[in-house]
Amino acid sequence: MKNLLANDGWRGMHATRTTNGIVQSRSVAAILFAGAISIAIATWVCFRLGAGVAVVGFVYLIEVLLVSLMGSLVSSVAISVIAVGCLNFFFTQPLFTFRVDAQQDIVVLTAFFVTSFVVTFLVHRTRQLAAVHREQAQLLDLTHDSVVALDMNDVITYWNSGAEALYGWKKHEALGHVADRLLHTRFPAALEDIKKTLIETGRWEGEIVNTRRDGSEAAVASRWALVRDEQGRPIATLETGTDITERKRVEEALQQVSRLTSIGELGASVAHEIAQPLAAVATHGAACLRWIDRDVPDLEKVRASVQRILTDVQRATEIVRRVRMLAKRIAPEMTRLEINELISDVMVLLQREVLKHNVALRATLASKLPAVLGDRIQLAQVVTNLITNGIQAMSTIEDRPRELTIKSWRSDDGYVIVSVQDSGTGIDLRHADRLFEPFFTTKPEGMGVGLSICRSIIDAHGGRVWAENNPGYGATFQFTIPVIGDSGSGE
Incomplete structure (x- = not known):
């Protein structure tokens, strides 16, 4: 049975090849016949007009060129060969003979x-290259x-069908327009900086936002x-x-879940932070009532208590603002901001969480850092x-201090770098390549979205995020953000 199928398949391929060969032979014969007729007509016209060898040769070259564009x-x-024969027989002395004296x-x-x-040969080679280019364009x-x-x-200058499907403009509608x-287009960094990187390195990668035709x-x-x-x-540029x-x-949905999860985890800390200024407000309010209820109200002390109330209200408002900053679900808004x-x-918001886990939090932030977008x-x-x-990562550490260090500085290639260094257990090398994968976690209660979200956010900002083990204990997570212009540096 297998041999029978193999024989049928071979016969089918052979028949196809034979058919293609016949079609190709007929095409060559048709072009050759048309070319011969054309040469004959040109010969008769030139002979009747008494044209010289140079003129006839030029006419024949045109004929050869046209045939080359048409066929094999x-x-x-x-x-x-036919043209050379005609040129010799009809236009070279002695006429009507192939002898050349x-x-x-x-x-x-x-x-x-x-x-x-x-x-x-040149026309044939050009046709081959054109065919290759057409095939490559079809592949794209x-x-x-x-x-x-x-x-x-x-x-x-080129717009493939994938671009047509994604953006809605047909090729003839897009060609000749400035792309951005x-x-x-909304770029993650200044277009001039992107082009500078492209010229220097030959490539650039990043996330952009384009507007479709609709x-x-x-x-x-x-x-x-x-x-x-x-x-x-x-x-x-390709x-x-x-x-x-x-x-x-x-x-974005995962980011919202992560933000709300973070707020839930920080609930006790936030409640404590808000309770302190509210308790102070109550205390100062009671003091105000005492100063007012006196036979001769002490207005200076009342004013001082009211001022302290306003200060504590401002503290509570600031805490609420920071919580809302994490809880908001709005479209990304790229603005100029100071990373420090x-x-x-964030450090103020997490202060209670830091104290709760007996962590020593230190910050080494470079001064006069340029703004980022x-x-x-x-x-x-x-x-x-x-x-x-x-x-x-330091929750199980008991034999050494739990130290968390946050640093910021500017790199030589135009980025602000932020690092978070802990003294925990470090990164298991078996999992190092999967740290930033969605839903990957080594924590029993973890969701595995935190670091993945960090990477997607930083990628969208034109930077990168990575992690590495420290020489001693713990690990360091770092990310970069492009600076805006050249507004100074700091160490």
């Missing part, structure tokens, strides 16, 4: 044949990712590659994009997650 290499070479005519005929052969159209080519002025103007927004994981010519000069809109929706100020806000709520969540993660 075989038909083109055959037409070249003059050496000059031999040179002319040889030059014509070589020229026609070169033209034939098979991918679901968008593939867009831009010149050095960001003008679209057509798509109203007005909806698409989150895209974008990868850029710089194309250079033989002299090394940049000539184009941009591939993966639609991650749905993934970002899921991540954000770290300080980021979403305050999201970056506060990253810092909160990393500090909470460090506190939990």
